[in-house]
Amino acid sequence: MKKISLMLTLALSLGFVSCDDYDLPNPPAQTNPQEPTFEAGSLNVSSLAGSMVIDLTTVNDANELVALAEVTAVENLPEGYELSFVGQMAANDAFSPAVEFETSMDETKVLANPDDLDAAFHEVLNTIDPSAKTVNIRYKAYAVRGTSSVRLGGADVYYCPMTASIKPFAPDFTVEEEYYIIGTCTNGSIDASKAIKMTNSGASPYDDPVFSVVVDITSDEAAGGYNWAVVPRSTLSAGKGTVLAPSDPELASDFEGYLVNRDASEGIFGVINASNKHLITVNVRPDSDDLYSYSVQLAIPNLWTPGPANGWNQGASQLLYTNDYKNYEGYVHIDGEFKFTSAPDWDHTNFGFASAGKLSTDPGAGNLKVTQNDEALGNGLYWCTADIVGLTYTATAINTIGIIGDGTPGGWDNETVMTPSADFLTWTVKTTLKEGTFKFRANNGWDINLGGSLDDLTPGADNIPVPETGEVTITLNLSSLPYTATVVK
Template identity: 30%
Template sequence: MKKTIYQYIIAGMFAAALWSCKKDEVKTIAQPGTAPALSATADTVILQKDHAGDNAVTFKWNASSFGFNGVVKYSLEFAKKGNNFATVKSVTADTLSKTLTIAELNTIANGLEVDNGVLANLEVRVKAIISNNYQAAYSNTQQLVVSSYLDLIDYPTMYAPGDYQGWNPAGAVKVVSLKSDKVYEGYAYFSAATTTFKFTSTDSWSGTNYGGTSAGNKGVLSTTGDNLQITGAGYYYLTLDLGSNAWSATATTWSMTGNAAKGWGEDLDLTYDAAKGLWSVTADLSAGEFKFRANHAYDINYGDNKPGDPFLNRDGGNIVVAEAGTYEVTLNLGIAGNYSYTLKKK
């Protein structure tokens, strides 16, 4: 009898253990996320740089459920209308709403390469995700029309104060590092037969100041060196390399070359206006293409990789003249790194 009771007890304990093991195997499986409902406080926003810090638009949405109480991460995705979000700019959100300033929305619009100063159609949606290994949930698409402005790119900057402007770093010619690689460049017009200057790391004398040697409008930089010197009046391409401590100044004149002008390899010369700080020419152009180049050579040349803005790119794509006619062409190299042009039909 006792043996039978013990057998029942052992069998009961085994069944309980087995039930416990099965209970431990219960797993929570995420379900497809529900689509958030997205809304916006505005459907058209005119972006103006003077109001860059103002709020532009607020987006709100409800929570997406994946079937359990896990952490859901949200982001807003922006795309040009009609490309099915093939190319997007994303902004993360810590809550169920996101307010963007004029400057933030303008950065998004420029990142999508919309044309500045005209109304552009964007699409916005919310992306909800619990893991990169699990399918995201997306909201409805919200239409947004914006008119963006062109914002200059801020590059690491140095200054070139000298006798040409009273040795004032804050008002001096700037040189910038386009790749943040300690190599700086910029353009400047010097009217005197001899110009002396230094490079400074800030817009005052309180930073690191560079002089050095000067021979043939180039030399070696030194923090304890003499003033640098450029011989000859002209429009100069300035470079300095803090890695090798080399500097140089190359005198330049500018022209257009291409089948829209006088032909590839031929030059339509521009004239420099020191008062305006611009190179320009008014000429009859053919339908075709051209580039700007220095000194009738391709060593320093600029094209346009993004016709939607006026900025030039070193060794960039050909600039298109869509229709023959008389054009006023200007070239502005005075804002370091943000080189630009205009092409206006008369």
């Protein structure tokens, strides 16, 4: 069994004395006696969590502490010293990163305050969702005398690695999983068969409370005023109850403002007086005044990408496309920096730099820059994504593009690399194809790939049937939408 040195000799005690003004009856002898050892197995700590859910609210309301672990064996602890533990919590069993929390001892049990566990839980998981989640916990052990302590086993020794299911304190508001639009689309009633479902990023609505939906408003609907309000799933299921409607009916047609909780029977709605597709966005987490912010904007079919690569000319830039008018993606030729714009000019919404990975619509926001490991990247092709509701973006450098598939020389195991043009928007390769299928993929991986048909290539789409066998020249065009390719024999 591994021996772990425990510095509890008189020499160590002398170190305690010099720090804490303890009186020794006699000075230690000037010798080098055999240092006492503490076997790792001599301190046994077992989890008390089991498979139960630790409900912090229940424990706190009972004015109790959480019993996390129990010391089942301890030997060779010198007289006058007591055991003490510091807990570490993490989202993974590698404990990277870890958050520490205080513990106390009640005879053999290791206890923690619900407040300390709640704080660690939220920091580790970066969530305010009140549902129970599993975390990893372990302990650093100390021998303590007065205000002095020595860690048992050294810096790399931890005890009782365990998992625990913890239900944190709930916030002082409730957010439901699903929200819907009612109004004109439901003939003014709460009709579950006609209500239009809103969506968020897919994360917990406590952590991402921004829900959005695109409504396609006809000319007749716009002439009469397109009515809308937001209902949670509970109201939709009951056919009555609370809706989120404009806080001031006089401002119901404003493109942005606030909603409040109202009874559906009041019949108050937001109003859109223009036809075409509109994006309705609502933050379903109330602010300090119990208001819910919203915005209504004309749905943007594309984002433009002006920058030095195209002379800051939207008309010469590549477009990002969208399937939901919230998330956009596409290939972009970038030379150092760029911006996203909602129109082929500077007179509409422009998206600039807020912070790393974050967009800003402020007029004075700086240019977006492509970086890797905090170093600026230069001229090249990038796969860009943008979330104009969550105001986030990514720009992934495209180092290679190749063809791969059972119709190519390398099969599905080895891709055939293509050659880019000077502006990185056209990629070609001369190769030999046989009967089968193939796809285009970037960076020798599957995260970014194109499939479907040669005249309408789509990310992640099906394999492309080989149109010509034998020696061919394949040309991939990424300069405009839709992306296309040719295979010439």
